[in-house]
Amino acid sequence: MRITVVGMGHLGVVAASALARAGHHVTGVDVDRFRIEGLKQGKPALHEPGLEAWLEEGLGRGNLCFLDTEEFSGNLGEVALVATGTPASEGGEADLSQVLSALHWIRSLQPGNTAIVMKSTVPPGSGSAFAQRELRGLDVAYVSNPEFLREGRALQDWMHPDRIVVGADRCSQWAVAVVKKMYATIEAPYLVTDVTSAEMLKYASNAFLAARISFINEMAALCEEVGASIDAVSLGLAMDARTGQQIHPGIGYGGSCFPKDILALQYLAHAKGVQMDLLGSVASVNARQRMLPLARLRSRFPGGLAGVRVGVLGLAFKPGTSDIREAPAVDLIEALVQEGADVAAFDPQANHAARKKLPACVAFSGSPESAATGAQALALLTEWDEIVGADWAGIAGIMRTPRYVFDGRNALEPEVMAELGFDYAGVGRGRSDRLAKRTADLPGQFPTQLQSA
Template identity: 50%
Template structure:
């Protein structure tokens, strides 16, 4: 089959190379000349394990070619046109569909040119005759891989495709960055949505040899499946992070809590890792887009807004903890390990480190950051004063504190004994991914704090000499801490019992929190529900895509 893929980003490149491996003749199209030229040389312009080999294989076989839109001759689109362009968030949270609309309009225009050439000067400009299922026949099928809000496919079809004789299929992707090649060939399920049964079956047959369940439904339902899946997974992450915050208060270990509840088959163990929250190109923008869609349709999706608020707060926990331990951060050298939003990718979109680092710099800290793959992608997005390196040990040289923001194997298996020798007192470790062994870190002389590891972090994994009073966090007197708010509190520094609307995180005010005076939703006794826009440095990251 001849197939075109529009957009050579993470999704489009994997789709194009995967389809070529399956024996199809694939044309990958992108508007970026530099990117197209690199693909033609069988070079992948980003890091995704296994993709470079797959692209090299496709190019060498002749089944995988690349072009700019202006280089594509009419009639070269083939049978299926996959659309895999970006749908970044707007400031409102809505999905920016400008790239999607441009791609679909371009496909329609290309097909009109083909019809005009075939029909000659006497060709009619009207609609194509309808097929047996009531939809136009004769053109390629547009297959939407980009994540678009429910209802988008119907509008695109009416606006651009029906008069051009092109059918539309929603075929959402469920690839995970870092394992996208594996996921393409081993899908959990394939979702196909269309108002054209024949187009839906054509796309479904493309994937039937993978042996995964195939869900064939209507367009809007397929679109909602994608949003629902991402929103539910984001909810699991925010929920375990809320439990983690409670574990810090009561002295429990969220890792054991997650294991205990994850063994229940109704819950499952995946996405129950407490930490700095979710990031990347999908969860933040898709959850925000669903929240915006709910507002457009006059539905108060309160659970989803809570998920967003919890995630915005989690990524700032290291800032609160370092402030609590050291007071002023002016002149403090802080190492941040991890710039990508997750291991095995160089994608820094919505990465917690990119929100945290500017705030540390604003408070006067000297920041050194390391990542084995994402340094160059992060560089233009960070203050110029930040020292960036692929080497963790280099970043740790002379650091008084370190934040583990991404659990790369290189960081988890680091020679932490050597790291201790290179760091300076008080050797504070904030394990933002609960990836390190607290007892080993303590034995090496670090003061350790995880997320929700209350049995290790109250006091903060620092040995208490005989005769000394117990301390919380990095060394405050325990009674004083109780007066100021429990260590690891959802709103560190907020006095218990005060109205949440007046609570503040150090000198970072939390605006928009529901005032409940320790009782109602958002009250101090239950934590503060702050929108991402209320937390400085968080909302600004939304438009990166």
């Protein structure tokens, strides 16, 4: 198949490279010439494990190319896949300007017999409006095909999805067959529904996952007060088939999806006169949780943080990506600087992006050990292997007292940290020694997939 992917952000680049790897002839298009030039050299803007290798394969075979919108001419192919961003506006509403620009560009090419496949996350009801406005009079079919990719695991999620959702109206059923042809190399169950239901499913999925994160974080807060172990609680919940896979507490969700999708869903509900109290609580809990590292540091240094050397380990909102959008580390560092702390930071992939956003006084380090040198406190905010597997015995020797470590992802073993001489604190662990072992006494079929909150 000949496919044009419009929008070369994280989603678009993954889609283009994956579809080329499946044997299709793919052209990736974007208005950003600088971004396109980087992709022509096989260099994506964001880090994603394995993505550069996929790009190299496609470029080498010659069935993957990248053009800016001014360079593109000719036929869009059987599929024009839209993968532009839909960030939140100041009021919380989804900003559809990039999507609309993509549709206007597609319209200018006068496509014929083409399936317009919407991968971008757009509010329920948007697709029907696009079909009546932007695509009216064209010989095309509009299909909603939401993505469910996780940054850091996007390639695996593309190749092994839990489901493929296709939303199409009755007059566009021929496009469903086109989409299935596009995914012919992928084995997954299909959910074929109408456009608006497919759009709603995407938002509902993200909202549900965000709710799980806020729930376990509230449980962790109560565990600390009553002396329970959130490790045991989360394990026990996961052993019940009704409650889903294990999810760990942490410092809240971030990234480019959950925060803006929760806002967009709240905005839509308000506009439609639907009261959704739970969504508001999910967002409120998350906002509070993101400030937990700062609260813990203030508590540990009651004399104030001015002059305190703090090492921040992890800047990306999760491991496996360089994305710092809505990353808790950014908020923490800005607050620490305002309170006069001396901040050093390390991330194996996000240092470059963070340097552009954070205050100039922040010292960026090339290793966890460098960020910890002379520090009185460390805040572990992203559970990269390079951080969790660092030489913690050596780190203990280069820190200054009190050697306080706030583990915002419960990624370290409390007993080990205490033996090494750290003043350790996790989330929902308190200072209890009644911590559940993560691998002992578990049934053989216990789920191994973990979610970090």
